[in-house]
Amino acid sequence: MKQSKQKLFFWQNTNSIHQAPFFRKLSEYSQIEVWLIVCEPLSRERILMGWQEPALNNTNVLKINKDFSWRKLIDNNKDNKCIHIFSGIGAFPSIHKAFKYACASSCRIAILSESLDMRGVKGFLRNIRGYCHYYYYDKYIEFILAIGWEAKEQFKLWGYNQNKIVDWIYTMENSKIEDITEVKEGTPFRIIYVGSLYTWKGYDLLIRALDELADIDFIADLYCVNDSNIEKADLIQNSIKQKNKIRLQAFLKNDKVRKQMSESDLLILPSRYDGWGAVVSEALMEGTPVMVGYNCGSAILLQNNEMLGNIIEPLTDNEIKKELEKKIIEGKISMEKRLSLKKWAEKHISAEIVVEYFRDILVYIDNKESEKPNAPWIKK
Template sequence: MKVIFWQTIITPHIFYLAESLGSLNIDVTYVALNKSTPDRSVMGWNITPSSTSCVRFHLINSLESLNDFLASPISDAFHIFQGVRGDKFLSFCQSKVSNFGFKQIIMLESPNLNNILFSYLKSQIYKHIFSSTNDLITAYLAIGYRLPLWLAAHNVPPSKIYQFAYFLDSPSNNLDPSSPSSISHKKFRFLYVGSLLKDKGVLDLFKIFVSNKYLRLYSSLHFIGDGPLRKSLESHSHCLRSEISHEVVFHGNVHNSQIPHFMSHADCLVLPSRHDGWGAVVSEALLSGTPVIVSSSCGSAEVARLSRLSSVFNSRDWPSLLTLMLAHLFRGRISSHSREQLQSWARCLSADCGAVYLASILKHLQSSSIIQDRPAPPWQ
């Protein structure tokens, strides 16, 4: 069996899955336009495959190199593309693959449908795209618990839809114990990791924290990441310095190799996004044994719910978020044993487990029985 991943860059969201899939004696190739981008490089997304990697990496830097690659013996491979619209490089490559009649699989996240007008327009666009390309697509890997039903309502045959996730490297494989951390061990520690954007709900999270005396007195809130709201949040934090002491900390961008350290030293990750296709930081937190509070608009909300020690609130219901933060605070720091149990359960989100699941999907697609014995997601 051959599998070819088509991506714009080498991303940890797919890289470790590809590596684990290759370790199952599956012929895996990773095709990308670039190794990384400047903004991702700052975050530590500079993945250099080892010389012993079981995955072949192929950078496409010209039309000639693309044509040469397509002329190689790859006609029997499954070609896995990220998304169906928006990226010119992947769209062009996909059109070339379609011309050759190769088997295509689309991996995609839930679209952002918060704007009512744009939501209607997007729905019509997607319906047209899916109707016109269904005959060319072998399967859809739907990232996000709501996406399978949404795809089915937008002209995608249910038999082609497989619920999926971003499967990540186990923290034990990349934890750097010497990573710096200014997180206090005395107070309960809430952590946010991601871009400081309005749609991520970070301003609402900040307001909730600073306006509640119990959160201010008995916990700390740490932001990892950068974005347009950082200066505003830091300015508000500075004005309230006498009231909140040093319990709100902005770390800025942190190298990707240090994230597991912060995760494992937090008591609860909060992801209050108004929309998040999946929310890979939820997977990272659970794999570190850290409970999460996540918005229902995040694709990983189902996983958070099933993890038992985590919580989900209805998107934009900020009083409910406050209630859950207080509940986690008053419950207190979970025991080492509970963290180990959560980490053990969360292995269903690891790259190794994801590779086994993807391999079972591919075998199912090759079989004559498409309806019966469909592989179930490893977290269910």
Template sequence: MADPVWFWQRIVSPHMAVLAAALAAQGRKVTYVAEQEMSADRAAQGWHAPDLGEANLRFAPTVNAVRAAVSDAPETSIHVCQGLRGNGLIGIAQKALAERGLRQWSIMETIDDSGWRGVLKRMEYRRVIRQWRSKLEGVLAIGHTTPHWLAACGIPPERIFPFAYFLPESHVQNMPNFDPAAPFRFLYVGQFIERKRVDFLLDALAKFMEVEFEVALIGSGPMETKLRDIADNKLPGRVKWLGKKPIGEIPSLMAGADCIVLPSRHDGWGAVLSEALMAGTPAICSDSCGAAGVVQAGGGAVFPAYDTQALGDILKGALTAGRQMAEQRKDLAAWARCLNAETGARYLEAVFTHAQDMTITVHPTVPWAHVFREQEAK
């Protein structure tokens, strides 16, 4: 029987729990350990804990509970832990797992290392990695720049495996039939906070008022008043405020948009981009989003994070190209199945096999390595 796998996360995250459930469905014995079901801030954003299927859910909200869970783990178990530093009780678990000599993996997102704080972060991560690299069997690196960043900080490249947040299969069964007279619809989904730079998007779109389009915004946050002022002054009548929506409603709303845009100055991944592609909706994002590599593989466009002109050119290009037809969107959704949890679980199995068999010299191929055919044709 395959070695049991334990996931260690702070919450029952929709982005990781579905992977654990898929791995369990494929025959692994899986345990998912979390400090709590859901944090207050994530619940306020519409998140809810997904069904873990055949995986065992265990809560460890205290130091003693964490140590008891580590003590119960089988000798042959593999442990996938969230991050390497600053993750609450997970740090206690990582130390206890190391004391037992159990096989340990870290799963890490893209790190925001901009500005002077970034210099300090890189120094701190180099220190932490020196401390931990001998204890790690491997690192699952989420984000297109993360593998290189981790290698530069001291993780041996052969132990770094590009990874993603794999999501449930989209429930959108049919691509929508758009009204030909309806304006081209851009979509943003997420918090209204400075890091997401929704104002950057609105300012860029304000340059094309001579073209028919609208932009739908799903979410909320402290910048909403400022964004409404920008919309009223620069995009009158063009912005649709849809408010917060439960996660389960998002795919259908994405399927009703012509293009999703994530202009963040930093996003560890940007799961909304994966969700949009799985719904057949083309994507645009900054190169500071971890999912930028997947967006490019899916035929989307990526712009330098602080290049206003580049974003404007890409938005104008999307408007000029016009709405994609239903058949194209179905093809994109079919390609994006490389991002679903079942595919992610099979890839993780291949990663574990590679790490155990030192005769295998080539890393497993990432699921999104084969680019969307529309991109290949360019």
């Protein structure tokens, strides 16, 4: 008798380049059917940052609109072979409606979530909402894919059993750059930042720290400018003392920014808060060390793993300056180290590895007596 396929339905806001490699690789398995249901097109902001909606080959992509009956999709797919994985709880109205309907329909349900920003009054209210969601929905949720160390801690805090919380990650494309150039002696230490000009990204801390490195040879390119913030970027650039060393650049398409990462000695993401920080994974894929704010989800990669870079704590301009001085004095990254970082990334955070881990999670969920799988990117 032919065995029926397992069906996995991922409900989220948009079709993102940060999950595309995972979906493509997962869809290669003949015994698994993958569906992606989205409620929004790629935002204008993401498009201005150089993003494009990825093609997903064998993944079934559906868009929630007036012509799409998502209720019918759930009604027809609620047996034991179907798992519905929702992006957050209450994060996106259309997705949350589907989540509540799936709960009422006795579907198998999982959650995929970054941490919530708990700063300030809004953070206090989000925390209360987290407890409420636990009270109402815990009994329906089989497992939680927690993105970053803080997400895992938040779900534990709200009361979810830690046996249903598993570490999760965004997946990036493997490096397509094969030629690694030799380090040129006498060239400046290259620092790269890729991100927005929002305060929570910590760009202001970075610029202040860089501007105090007066007697050190470096070049810092901050890829952060688009049509919507060009006036703000001009004001910032004009306020910088070391204009020849610290340069605010236009966003590039993903393949071009990956090339810049591959030629840099350090990527820095000094975010005050960041659910993950995908550029950290991308830099590691290119063999470039990283420096990450402790409130970034991707800081979990660096815990007990100094080879990859370091975590900035406390997150102040003085601390960033001190850590940058150390890195620059250590010197440019060697070809050998770049190769070793690329190999680490391929063996620990590539789509192939993450899909293997995900399949182990599914086995664990179906057989609670099996041991909970350890995330391959977390060094014990």
